[in-house]
Amino acid sequence: MEFKELDPILHAPLRLAVISLLLSVKEAEFTFIKEKTNSTAGNLSVQISKLKEAEYIEVTKQFRDNYPLTICKITPRGVDAFENYVKALQSYMHPGEL
């Protein structure tokens, strides 16, 4: 019976929530992610930085009506990492099937 290792970058509640959210949309603003994940701005900033360092997401900073705007978008590498994470989870849930 083989258990795949869970990606430590994704195996954290808030980072997993951010990646799952971004997987379903083309792009989302920081405020949207904050609202949907029920997180604090500080914690979310830290987790977004970690996902960005791992190149799982792209972060763009813009200005709208003189207000700063942070837009996040999942990268192909992030999509691959998410798929592998789900496969690894399945290996725990249904051992022997994979």
Next chain:
Amino acid sequence: MEETFSKQESLKIIEQMIKTAKNEHREKGEGWLLWGWLLFIASTLSAVLVQVRLSGYIGWVWTAMGLLTFISFLWELRAKKTQAVKTYVEELLEKFSTGFLISLFAIIAATSIAANVNKDDSGQSIAFAFGYFFILYAFWMYIHGSAIRFKPLIIGAIVNWAAAIAIFIVKDFKYAMIISAVAVAVGYLIPGYMLRNLYKKSHKS
């Protein structure tokens, strides 16, 4: 320190977030209502003007309609820019929307040319143009309704295709306008109000 969590919790988070994103692209129906009312008023007013023998003013009605459409398009573009999230479906529909408007203006330009060439037949040329508009509207509604999985828009599309055929059969401008008003009510206004109610309900809960 990192917060640890179980595999079941991981799956729950994934499921919750995907569900959240899925609900997010629910439309407010405003665009359909705005377009619907503009078209409905213009069509009804045109039929009334023909009836009371004031056909000369019909051009003004549709010029105003064209201007308001252009303003509403700019307003919608601005509203889209301020959205906090953009889905893949929305991006595709935006491209369709632009293509739809370009095709619409191409038909308007072609009709104006045809009406000027055949001056005796200008009423019929314009009535025919409405038939082409409705084929285009129906196509747009069908794609949009299928993309957001909203049956009333698909039914609206079928009604608009039927309206197009009816306009080609009746040929008369006044009846074309009456058919237009009915098709717009079924194709735009009813789905628009239904979308708005669904949006309100989903954002209450």
